Amino acid sequence: MANALIILAAGQGSRMNSDLPKVLHKIGNAPLFAHALAAGEALEPSAKVVVVGHGGDTVAAAAEAIDPEITIARQNEQLGTAHAVAQARDALADYEGDAFVLYGDTPFVSAETLERMKAARATHDVVVLGFEAADPARYGRLVMEGDRLSRIVEFKDADEAERAITFCNSGVVCADAATLFALIDEVGNDNAAGEYYLPDIVEIAWKNGKTATAVACEERETLGINTRAELARAEAVFQQMKREEALENGVTLTAPETVFFSLDTYLGRDAEVEPHVVFGAGVTVESTARIRAFSHLEGCHVSMGATVGPYARLRPGAELANNAHIGNFVEIKNAQIGEGTKVNHLTYIGDADIGDGTNVGAGTITCNYDGVFKHRTTVGRNAFIGSNTMLVAPVTLGDEAMTASGSVITSDVEAGALALGRAKQVNKPGLAVRMFEKLKSAKKKQQKG
Ligand code: UD1
Ligand code: CA
Numbered sequence: 299m300a301n302a303l304i305i306l307a308a309g310q311g312s313r314m315n316s317d318l319p320k321v322l323h324k325i326g327n328a329p330l331f332a333h334a335l336a337a338g339e340a341l342e343p344s345a346k347v348v349v350v351g352h353g354g355d356t357v358a359a360a361a362e363a364i365d366p367e368i369t370i371a372r373q374n375e376q377l378g379t380a381h382a383v384a385q386a387r388d389a390l391a392d393y394e395g396d397a398f399v400l401y402g403d404t405p406f407v408s409a410e411t412l413e414r415m416k417a418a419r420a421t422h423d424v425v426v427l428g429f430e431a432a433d434p435a436r437y438g439r440l441v442m443e444g445d446r447l448s449r450i451v452e453f454k455d456a457d458e459a460e461r462a463i464t465f466c467n468s469g470v471v472c473a474d475a476a477t478l479f480a481l482i483d484e485v486g487n488d489n490a491a492g493e494y495y496l497p498d499i500v501e502i503a504w505k506n507g508k509t510a511t512a513v514a515c516e517e518r519e520t521l522g523i524n525t526r527a528e529l530a531r532a533e534a535v536f537q538q539m540k541r542e543e544a545l546e547n548g549v550t551l552t553a554p555e556t557v558f559f560s561l562d563t564y565l566g567r568d569a570e571v572e573p574h575v576v577f578g579a580g581v582t583v584e585s586t587a588r589i590r591a592f593s594h595l596e597g598c599h600v601s602m603g604a605t606v607g608p609y610a611r612l613r614p615g616a617e618l619a620n621n622a623h624i625g626n627f628v629e630i631k632n633a634q635i636g637e638g639t640k641v642n643h644l645t646y647i648g649d650a651d652i653g654d655g656t657n658v659g660a661g662t663i664t665c666n667y668d669g670v671f672k673h674r675t676t677v678g679r680n681a682f683i684g685s686n687t688m689l690v691a692p693v694t695l696g697d698e699a700m701t702a703s704g705s706v707i708t709s710d711v712e713a714g715a716l717a718l719g720r721a722k723q724v725n726k727p728g729l730a731v732r733m734f735e736k737l738k739s740a741k742k743k744q745q746k747g
Contacts, residue, residue, distance in 0.1 A: 300395030308351025378493030
C-alpha cells in the first residue's frame with residue numbers, strides 16, 4: 299500500500315533563542331526537517347506534506363528547495379499536534395494509502411523503524427512509535443494491555459500511576475490517511491493544555507471499532523531538538539552515525555573522529571579518507587578515490603582513483619574525472635578537471651574546463667572575475683601550463699598547448715603552440731656587484747655622519 303509523509307514543522311522552537319525557525323537549524327549541513335524527510339524516503343512515499351507555521355515562508359522555501367515534490371500546508375495558529383496534522387488534509391485529498399506523521403525537530407528516526415511500523419499496520423489500524431525512556435519526564439505515556447495500545451496520556455493529564463509508566467510516545471504515528479483524518483475530526487481540546495492532542499486518536503480509534511498498537515525503538519532515535527545545546531549534541535550523534543556507516547560501507551577512515559560529514563555525503567567502497575577532512579553538503583566520492591588530510595570539500599564530485607589534498611579545497615561545481623590529482627593549497631570551483639590531469643600545487647582553478655592529461659604548474663591562477671562578471675577558461679588535452687601562469691578569462695588554450703612560466707595569458711592559444719606572455723629577460727654583466735658596492739659605501743657614509 300502507498301505511503302505519505304506528514305512532517306510537522308509549525309512550532310516556534312522558542313528555546314533555540316533564534317530568529318531562524320527551529321526546523322531550519324542544521325545538522326550535517328541539512329535543516330532538521332530534512333533528516334526526518336530522508337528517513338521517510340525509504341518508504342518511497344507518493345506524497346509528502348510539510349506543515350509550516352512559525353516562519354512559514356522561510357520553511358516552505360527551504361522545503362521546496364530540497365524537494366520540489368513537497369506540498370506545503372499552513373497551520374496559522376499552533377493549536378496542537380492533531381490540529382497540525384489536520385492541516386495536511388487538503389494536500390492529501392486525492393491520496394489513498396497510509397500516512398506517517400513525523401516531527402520536523404526529531405531527526406534520527408531510522409528508515410528501518412518506519413518499516414517496522416509499516417509491518418505492524420498489517421494487524422492494527424493505528425501504529426504509534428514508542429520508546430523506553432531513561433527519564434520519562436514530560437513525555438506522553440503509552441498505556442499498553444499486551445500488544446494493544448489502549449490510549450496515550452499526556453504528562454500534564456496523567457495520574458500518579460500513569461506517570462510511573464516509562465514506555466513513552468515518540469510522536470511518530472502511522473495510519474491509513476482517511477482513517478487518520480476521520481479520527482482527528484473527533485479530537486477535542488478539553489485537557490490540561492487546551493490543545494488538540496494527536497495522541498488522543500488512539501482512544502478514539504478503539505471507540506470506533508479500530509485497533510492500535512505500539513512499535514518500540516531505541517530512545518536515541520526519538521531525540522528531539524529544543525535548544526542549541528541539544529542541537530550540538532545531536533550534531534555529535536549524527537557525525538558518529540555517519541562515521542560508522544562509512545566504515546560499514548567499506549570506506550577507510552584513518553581517524554574517523556576527525557572526519558565530518560553532511561546528510562548527503564556519499565563515499566564509495568574502498569575510498570580512503572585521511573584525518574581532518576570536512577565534507578560540506580553535496581559531495582560524492584567514488585570508489586578508490588583518496589581524500590588526503592586537511593581537505594575541505596563541498597558540492598563536488600571526485601571520480602575513481604582521483605587524489606585530493608592534503609590541504610585542498612573543492613568548492614561547488616568541482617568535477618574531477620578518474621585519476622585526477624589535486625594537490626596541496628589548491629582551490630577548485632565550478633570546474634571540470636580531466637582524466638589524469640594534475641593540479642598539484644598552490645593553484646586556483648575557477649569556472650574552467652581542463653582536458654584530460656594536462657599538467658597545471660604551481661601557482662597557476664584562472665583570473666575568472668573582472669569585478670562584475672565571471673568568465674570561463676578552457677584548456678585542451680595534454681596541455682602544459684607553466685608555473686605561475688595567469689589565465690585571464692575568457693580564454694581558450696588548445697590541445698597540447700604550452701605556456702611559459704610566469705605568463706599572463708590574455709588571448710587564446712592554438713593547439714600545439716607555446717605562449718610566452720612575459721617580459722624578455724635581459725642580463726647586465728657585473729652590474730649586481732657594482733650596485734652592491736655602491737650601496738655598502740652609502741651605508742658607511744651614513745654611519746660616520
Ligand atoms: C508531543 C506529544 C507527546 C510526546 C512528545 C514527544 C502531543 C500532544 N504530545 O509532546 O505525547 O511524548 O511529543 O516529543 O502530541 N507542532 C506543530 N503544531 C502544533 C503543535 C506542535 O507543528 O500546533 C509540532 C512541533 O513543531 C513539534 C511537534 O509538533 O515538531 C511536537 O510538538 P510539541 O509541542 O513539541 O509536543 P510535545 O509537547 O513535546
Ligand atoms: Ca517536543
